[in-house]
Amino acid sequence: MVNTLRGHDCVRNGQCQVNSAVFSPDGQTILTASRDKTAKLWDNDGNLITTLNQDSCWHVHIKDYHCGLTSAVFSPDGTKIITTSKDKTAKLWEHNGELIHIFNGHSDWVNSALFSQDGDQILTASEDGTAKLWNKDGNLIKTLKGHSEAVKKALFSPDGNHIITVSDDNTAKIWDL
Template structure:
């Protein structure tokens, strides 16, 4: 959670669980009909958004009550994140199209341009742009109206994840080509990070933006 006092987990047992730091389960969230893929807190820590292979997102309060179910994706929903102001939600799916939603479950914009499954999506720190990664080997930078600003090419295999630096000026991506890449906002690759001997699943910046952690 934003205050660091609780943890949310998502499972293929179709549930989410809210935990304290001692490993005590505070609430079990039931409602998804197939495995839950991801879950994230809102910036104020008062709600949680989850994604599932049942093609939906669900918005929950901290007591495990489902506030809204978001239906529009035609295949399993992979990942989701709140905007920094907590007023909108972005999601990705195997239907190749990210969707931007309000908190009532209304789709505001559909982002079209990727030719394969979109694996991850994140807002910039100022909430004005969005970065997506896809199994079409590319990243795309979008404005919040769904217009593609830049396509980032250079990975030789599926792009799994991407995150903005804390100052919003660079982006780190992880790929199944065993590398990470650091990009500027114009889609220029600044550095390629080699050293992993297998698929790189994720990468992220430290809070001060000076180091990067990767997982393979």
């Protein structure tokens, strides 16, 4: 082991489960997302750079952790971050922690999100059984319906012409864009 990243707040809710961790595209920064309703940026030495707060839901169902973050990812160029949450939203942030846009439209937790390879589109997957394709300005392009249970992940194909979704209904579905 090289390092341990510590700093998510276990005091607020008694648990600080870290739900995702990814390296930035250049490998110089690490992004973590936690049940404590924060995403944190770290340098490779484990020093905290900044914290993105999911303030919009801090007052809601604290004991049930309904607003904890479920994932966080970098844009392909590393300048933007998208977080997903149990508050039914995805949020687009500048690398410095400034909130750019809130993606509303799911009726249940948002499990994951992903940028397209060019960074112009965002794909979200939700407990509501759908995946949604958005432009980076927050406009909904398409809703992918067809699963009978939660969609855990949605991914772009390498050529950008298809999306694959995986669900708790024990299926993976391929969609045309």
